[in-house]
Amino acid sequence: MLRPTPRLSSRLNRTEMGWREKIWQINWSLIAILTAISSVGFLTLYSAAKGSLEPWAVKQMIRFAMGIGIMIAVAIVDLRFWMRHAYGLYAISIILLVAVELKGTIGMGAQRWIDLGFIQIQPSEIMKIAMILTLSRYFHGASVQDVGRPTFLIPPLLLVLLPVALVMKQPDLGTAMMVLMSSGAIFFMAGVRLWKFGLLLAAGLGAIPVAWQFLHDYQKKRVIIFMNPDQDPLGAGYHITQSKIALGSGGLFGKGFMNGTQSGLNFLPEKQTDFIFTMYGEEWGLFGGLFLLGLYVLLTAFGYAIALRCRSQFGRLVALGITTTFFLYFFINTAMVMGLVPVVGVPLPLISYGGTAMLSLLFGWGLVMSAYIHRDLPIGRRGGLDD
Amino acid sequence: MYHDNDRSKLFSRRALLLAGGKGTLISALIARMYYLQVVEADRYAMLSEENRVSMRLLAPPRGLILDRGGIAMAVNQHNYRVLVVSEQAPSLDYTLDALSQIISLGEHDRARITKEARRRRSFVPITVRENLSWEEVARIEVNAPDLPGVLIDVGQSRFYPLESLGAHILGYVSAVSENDQTNNDPLEELPGFRIGKAGVEKIYDMALRGRGGTSQEEVNAVGRVMRELERREGEPGVDLALTLDxxxxxxxxxxxxxxxxxxxxxxxxxxxxxxxxxxxxxDPNAFNRGLTHEEWKELSTNPRAPxxxxxxxxxxxxxxxxxxxxxxxxxxxxxxxxxxxxxxxxxxxxxxxxxxxxxxxxxxxxxxxxxxxxxxxxxxxxxxxxxxxxxxxxxxxxxxxxxxxxxxxxxxxxxxxxxxxxxxxxxxxxxxxxxxxxxxxxxxxxxxxxxxxxxxxxxxxxxxxxxxxxxxxxxxxxxxxxxxxxxxxxxxxxxxxxxxxxxxxxxxxxxxxxxxxxxxxxxxxxxxxxxxxxxxxxxxxxxxxxxxxxxxxxxxxxxxxxxxxxxxxxxxxxxxxxxxxxxxxxxxxxxxxxxxxxxxxxxxxxxxxxxxxxxxxxxxx
Incomplete structure (x- = not known):
C-alpha cells in the first residue's frame, strides 16, 4: 500500500495550524504579566477617583477585557496574514493621518483623533503598529548583503519619514519620536551597520536648528522648561515640579494606597493619564515603583525571548519592534514624570487611562503572541505564499 | 533557504546589544527614582506639606466693655453679610439681578462684584453687602431657592449700643492703618480686623483682642479647603469692667x-x-462702619471738638x-x-x-x-x-x-x-x-x-x-x-x-x-x-x-x-x-x-x- 511520504516533523515543517492548536499555544504567562500591569493601573485609577470605580477604573477594566479579546484574536490569525497585509495597513494609516490633517477633531490642541461615529481612533496609534509590520516585512526578505547596500535602505527610510512628518505636523512630538526610535530599532535589528546610524544621527543633530524653526511654540516651551523647570514653578514648569514633589514625598514606602496628598488634592495635573506614574509612586514609594518597573522589564524580557525563539525574520522583527515600542512607552513616560526628559504626551502603557492606547498596545502584544504561536512557522521571502 | 543562520546570529547579537541599551536606560530610571524618593525625599516631603497645608487665623471675639453695674457699653454684634459663590451660580448676572430685587444693590457694587468674580477662583465667596438688617436676611433666606450661589454669612463687628454715651472713655475700633504701631500680632494681618484707636479700646487693646486661634486646613491645588486638619481655638478677649456708672x-x-x-x-x-x-x-459706631468724608470733616473741624x-x-x-x-x-x-x-x-x-x-x-x-x-x-x-x-x-x-x-x-x-x-x-x-x-x-x-x-x-x-x-x-x-x-x-x-x-x-x-x-x-x-x-x-x-x-x-x-x-x-x-x-x-x-x-x-x-x-x-x- 502506498502511503504518502510522512512529513519529517509535524512541528518543523508545517505551514498550517488549527485554531484549537493555536489556542493551546497561547502564552498565558504573557497574559498574566499584562494583567498584573493593568491591575496596577486599575488600582491607581480607583485611587485617583478618591476610592471610586467611576469614572475611570471600570471603563479601563472593560477596555482591558476587550483588549485581551482583540489580542487573542490577533494572535490566532496567521502571522503570514499580517505580513501580507502590512503594506496595506501602512497605506490605510497614511490615508487616515492625512484625513486627520484635513478634518480632524481638535483635541488637546493637536489634531490627533478621527471620529468614525462609533469609535474615535488615533491614526498615529495604528501607524505605530503598521510601521513595525511594514519594516518587518521589508527586512524579512533581505539578506545580510541586501541590508549592507545603502540603496536598499532608502525606501524604508522614506517609509519611516513620511508618517513621522505627518505626525509631527499634527503636532505630536512624542509619537513622532516613538515611531522614529522603534523604526530605528528595527533597522538596527535587521543588521544595518552602526556607522550608518552614526551618520544619520549626525545628520539629525545638524538638522536640529532647522527643525527648531518648525516646532510649535508650546513644544519649544516644553523643551526650554525641561532644561530649567524651577524657573517658573507655577507657570509652565508646574507639571514637572509638582510631579517631582509628589514622587519625592512618596519616599521609600509611599504614603499608602489612597493616601496620596498631592495627586489627591489636584496638585498633580493629568493624574489619571500621563502623570499616573507620579500618583502611583507617591502612594507606593520607591518599592512600588521598582515593582512596576520589574513587571515592565519582565514583559520586555518575554518579548525578547519570543523574538529570539522565532524562526522567521518577520516574526523576530515584529516581536522585537513591538517590545521596543512598549519599552519606549514606559521609559519615556516614567523618565518624563521624573524630570529626565521633556514633557511629551506619552502615556504609561496599560496603566494610563485611555482607550486607544490600551487597545493598540494589546493589539501589538497580540502580534507578539502571534509570533510566539507561529514561532516555528517558516515564512518564505514573500510571506510564504509563493513557496 | 537564504542565509537565515547568519541573520539569526546577527539578530541575536544585536538583540543583546539593544537589551544592553535598554538596561542602561532602566538603570538611569532606577537611579533617578532613588534620587527623588530616597536622597531628596525629605525635601520633597516638606514641599508637599507646604503644598497642602494652609494656616488660617481665627479671630477671637473681642472682650466686652461693661460699666460698673455690668451694663454692656461695647459688644460684638453679628454682622450679617450676603455672599455669592460664582461657581454655584449658573449665571452671576442672573443671581445679582434676582438679589437686587430683594436688597438694594448699586451699580458700583455690581461692578465691584463682577470684577472680583473674574479675579478670584470660582469657589471663593465674594461679599455682596455687609451689615444687613435682620429683615433683609429674612427676605434673602425666604427667596433662597431663586438665588443660586447666594450665602448668608455671620461675622462679628463691634457695636456700641449707647452710641455717644461714654464714647470718649470707650474710644472706638477701626481698621489697622499703616501708621498704627503694630504689636507683631498676626491678627492684625486679618482682613477686616479692627484695633482700638482711642479710649480704653486703645489702652487695653491687647487684652481686649484676645489670642487668635489657628486652623490648619488642607487645601488643594486651587486653594479650595478640603478639610480641617487641626484646630487650635484662640482665647477670647478679656471682658473689661469700667468704674463708670x-x-x-x-x-x-x-x-x-x-x-x-x-x-x-x-x-x-x-x-x-x-x-x-x-x-x-x-458716635463711635461711625468709626467702625467707616466715616464719610463729610462726617469726618464735621467732627474734626467743629470748634467744640467733639x-x-x-x-x-x-x-x-x-x-x-x-x-x-x-x-x-x-x-x-x-x-x-x-x-x-x-x-x-x-x-x-x-x-x-x-x-x-x-x-x-x-x-x-x-x-x-x-x-x-x-x-x-x-x-x-x-x-x-x-x-x-x-x-x-x-x-x-x-x-x-x-x-x-x-x-x-x-x-x-x-x-x-x-x-x-x-x-x-x-x-x-x-x-x-x-x-x-x-x-x-x-x-x-x-x-x-x-x-x-x-x-x-x-x-x-x-x-x-x-x-x-x-x-x-x-x-x-x-x-x-x-x-x-x-x-x-x-x-x-x-x-x-x-x-x-x-x-x-x-x-x-x-x-x-x-x-x-x-x-x-x-x-x-x-x-x-x-x-x-x-x-x-x-x-x-x-x-x-x-x-x-x-x-x-x-x-x-x-x-x-x-x-x-x-x-x-x-x-x-x-x-x-x-x-x-x-x-x-x-x-x-x-x-x-x-x-x-x-x-x-x-x-x-x-x-x-x-x-x-x-x-x-x-x-x-
Whole structure:
C-alpha cells in the first residue's frame, strides 16, 4: 500500500495550524504579566477617583477585557496574514493621518483623533503598529548583503519619514519620536551597520536648528522648561515640579494606597493619564515603583525571548519592534514624570487611562503572541505564499 | 533557504546589544527614582506639606466693655453679610439681578462684584453687602431657592449700643492703618480686623483682642479647603469692667446739654472715676462702619471738638479753683496765718501796675476763710506775692496739677504749672513779679485739665493722699484682669491743718450765705458739698473797657467768653466723691458750673445711698 511520504516533523515543517492548536499555544504567562500591569493601573485609577470605580477604573477594566479579546484574536490569525497585509495597513494609516490633517477633531490642541461615529481612533496609534509590520516585512526578505547596500535602505527610510512628518505636523512630538526610535530599532535589528546610524544621527543633530524653526511654540516651551523647570514653578514648569514633589514625598514606602496628598488634592495635573506614574509612586514609594518597573522589564524580557525563539525574520522583527515600542512607552513616560526628559504626551502603557492606547498596545502584544504561536512557522521571502 | 543562520546570529547579537541599551536606560530610571524618593525625599516631603497645608487665623471675639453695674457699653454684634459663590451660580448676572430685587444693590457694587468674580477662583465667596438688617436676611433666606450661589454669612463687628454715651472713655475700633504701631500680632494681618484707636479700646487693646486661634486646613491645588486638619481655638478677649456708672454718666451728659463742657466725678479714696463726660460727643459706631468724608470733616473741624475728651485732653486756666493750692502753699510755708487779714479795695498795685479783684468795690478786710468764701483776688495776690510762685507750683504738682494724673486713658495732657526755670527755658524770659500775682489766682500760664482739678479736690478731701484715678475696675494685663489691690496712696506731704483750713474755706463757699456757690448748695442732710467756683478769663480786659464797664459775657462772641469752673467734694462731713466741672466759654463759675456740679453730686450721692440701702436690705434678708 502506498502511503504518502510522512512529513519529517509535524512541528518543523508545517505551514498550517488549527485554531484549537493555536489556542493551546497561547502564552498565558504573557497574559498574566499584562494583567498584573493593568491591575496596577486599575488600582491607581480607583485611587485617583478618591476610592471610586467611576469614572475611570471600570471603563479601563472593560477596555482591558476587550483588549485581551482583540489580542487573542490577533494572535490566532496567521502571522503570514499580517505580513501580507502590512503594506496595506501602512497605506490605510497614511490615508487616515492625512484625513486627520484635513478634518480632524481638535483635541488637546493637536489634531490627533478621527471620529468614525462609533469609535474615535488615533491614526498615529495604528501607524505605530503598521510601521513595525511594514519594516518587518521589508527586512524579512533581505539578506545580510541586501541590508549592507545603502540603496536598499532608502525606501524604508522614506517609509519611516513620511508618517513621522505627518505626525509631527499634527503636532505630536512624542509619537513622532516613538515611531522614529522603534523604526530605528528595527533597522538596527535587521543588521544595518552602526556607522550608518552614526551618520544619520549626525545628520539629525545638524538638522536640529532647522527643525527648531518648525516646532510649535508650546513644544519649544516644553523643551526650554525641561532644561530649567524651577524657573517658573507655577507657570509652565508646574507639571514637572509638582510631579517631582509628589514622587519625592512618596519616599521609600509611599504614603499608602489612597493616601496620596498631592495627586489627591489636584496638585498633580493629568493624574489619571500621563502623570499616573507620579500618583502611583507617591502612594507606593520607591518599592512600588521598582515593582512596576520589574513587571515592565519582565514583559520586555518575554518579548525578547519570543523574538529570539522565532524562526522567521518577520516574526523576530515584529516581536522585537513591538517590545521596543512598549519599552519606549514606559521609559519615556516614567523618565518624563521624573524630570529626565521633556514633557511629551506619552502615556504609561496599560496603566494610563485611555482607550486607544490600551487597545493598540494589546493589539501589538497580540502580534507578539502571534509570533510566539507561529514561532516555528517558516515564512518564505514573500510571506510564504509563493513557496 | 537564504542565509537565515547568519541573520539569526546577527539578530541575536544585536538583540543583546539593544537589551544592553535598554538596561542602561532602566538603570538611569532606577537611579533617578532613588534620587527623588530616597536622597531628596525629605525635601520633597516638606514641599508637599507646604503644598497642602494652609494656616488660617481665627479671630477671637473681642472682650466686652461693661460699666460698673455690668451694663454692656461695647459688644460684638453679628454682622450679617450676603455672599455669592460664582461657581454655584449658573449665571452671576442672573443671581445679582434676582438679589437686587430683594436688597438694594448699586451699580458700583455690581461692578465691584463682577470684577472680583473674574479675579478670584470660582469657589471663593465674594461679599455682596455687609451689615444687613435682620429683615433683609429674612427676605434673602425666604427667596433662597431663586438665588443660586447666594450665602448668608455671620461675622462679628463691634457695636456700641449707647452710641455717644461714654464714647470718649470707650474710644472706638477701626481698621489697622499703616501708621498704627503694630504689636507683631498676626491678627492684625486679618482682613477686616479692627484695633482700638482711642479710649480704653486703645489702652487695653491687647487684652481686649484676645489670642487668635489657628486652623490648619488642607487645601488643594486651587486653594479650595478640603478639610480641617487641626484646630487650635484662640482665647477670647478679656471682658473689661469700667468704674463708670452709666446712669450717672447719662445724667451728667444730659445736664451738660449742648455746652462744650467736661465733668469728672471720682471716688476720692479709690480713684475710681464714676463719671467722665465730655460734650459734645460722637458716635463711635461711625468709626467702625467707616466715616464719610463729610462726617469726618464735621467732627474734626467743629470748634467744640467733639472728638476730644475734654476731661483729660482739654486744658483750661483753673482760675479761682486754684486758690486752695495757693492757700496750702502759703500755710505750709508759714507765709500767712489763717487769722491774718488783707484789705481788699477792689484792686492792688505792684510797681505801677494795677491788679483788679473781680468784685469792683472790693471785699474789705478778709481773712483766709472769708477770702475763699468770697473768692477775693486781692487776698490771693498778696498771699502769692508772699510765698512766691515757685513754691506754689511745687505744691500744685504734689496736689496733681501740672503733671499727668496717670489715668488709664490715652492722650492725657499734663497741663502747666509755671515757675521761673520753666519760663526761662520755654520762653527765654525772666519771671516778672506781676506774673506771680496773675498765676496766683489761677490765670496766666496756669493750665489744668478737668480731671486734674477733680484729683486736686480729691487729694484735699481725702487728707492729702495722692490718689490716682482710673477707669478700669480691675488691673488689666495683656491677657488677664485681676482685682486691684486695696489702695495705699502716698502722702502729698501737706499738713492736715492746712487741708482742714482749706476745706473749711470750701465749706464756706457752698454753705455759708455770701459764699460764691451758696445758691448752688445741697440742702439734703448728709449730702452737703463743699466747693470752689472759678471763672477763667480768656481775654485781656483793657483799661478803657474797665472805665466804660466790663462787657457782659452775653455780649461777647463765644470764643471770648469766660470758662466756668467748679470743683467740689461731698459729703461735706465725710468726703467720698470729688467733682470738677468745666464749661468752656460758659460764663461764671458760680452761675453756670456750680449748679451743674450740685445736680450731679446730688444724683451721685442719691445713687450711692440707694446702693447702700439695697445692700443692707439684702444683708438683712
Amino acid at each position: 452709666l446712669r450717672l454718666q447719662e445724667y451728667a451728659a444730659q445736664r451738660l446739654g449742648d455746652e462744650s463742657a467736661a465733668v469728672v466725678v471720682m471716688d476720692i479714696h479709690t480713684g475710681e472715676v464714676i463719671v467722665m463726660a465730655s460734650t459734645p460727643s460722637f 472728638l476730644q475728651n475734654k476731661a483729660i485732653s482739654g486744658t483750661f486756666a483753673p482760675g479761682s479753683t486754684f486758690k486752695m493750692v495757693v492757700a496750702i502753699a502759703a500755710l505750709e510755708a508759714g507765709a500767712i496765718s489763717p487769722e491774718q487779714t488783707v484789705l481788699c479795695r477792689g484792686h492792688t498795685e505792684l510797681g505801677n501796675i494795677k491788679f483788679h479783684c473781680w468784685k469792683k468795690g472790693g471785699h474789705g478786710s478778709v481773712d483766709l476763710i472769708n477770702a475763699m468764701k468770697g473768692s477775693c483776688d486781692v487776698y490771693f495776690y498778696e498771699v502769692a506775692r508772699r510765698v512766691g510762685f515757685d513754691k506754689v507750683a511745687e505744691v500744685a504738682n504734689r496736689m496733681g496739677l501740672g503733671v499727668p494724673t496717670g489715668i488709664d486713658l490715652p492722650n492725657e495732657r499734663s497741663g502747666l504749672m509755671p515757675n521761673r526755670a520753666w519760663k526761662r527755658k520755654a520762653l527765654g524770659q525772666p519771671w516778672h513779679p506781676g506774673e506771680t500775682l496773675i498765676n496766683g489766682i489761677g490765670q496766666g500760664y496756669c493750665l489744668a485739665t478737668p480731671l486734674q482739678l477733680a484729683v486736686m479736690t480729691a487729694r484735699i478731701a481725702n487728707g492729702g493722699r495722692q490718689v490716682v484715678p482710673h477707669v478700669a475696675r480691675d488691673l488689666i494685663t495683656d491677657k488677664d484682669a485681676v482685682p486691684r489691690p486695696a489702695p495705699n496712696w502716698p502722702s502729698c506731704g501737706v499738713s492736715q491743718r492746712s487741708l482742714t483750713l482749706v476745706r473749711k474755706g470750701m465749706n464756706a463757699v457752698s454753705n455759708e450765705p455770701g459764699g460764691t456757690a451758696y445758691r448752688a448748695r445741697i440742702d439734703q442732710e448728709g449730702m452737703w458739698l463743699s466747693g470752689k467756683t472759678g471763672t477763667a478769663q480768656v481775654r485781656r480786659i483793657t483799661m478803657r473797657e474797665r472805665e466804660t464797664g466790663v462787657k457782659k459775657n452775653d455780649e461777647l462772641p463765644w470764643k471770648e467768653r469766660d470758662h466756668a469752673l467748679f470743683v467740689a467734694y461731698a459729703p461735706e462731713d465725710a468726703p467720698r466723691f470729688s467733682i470738677a466741672v468745666v464749661v468752656e466759654h460758659g460764663g461764671g463759675g458760680s452761675a453756670v458750673a456750680a449748679p451743674i456740679a450740685r445736680d450731679i453730686m446730688l444724683e451721685v450721692q442719691k445713687r450711692e445711698r440707694a446702693r447702700v440701702a439695697e445692700m443692707d436690705r439684702k444683708g438683712q434678708g
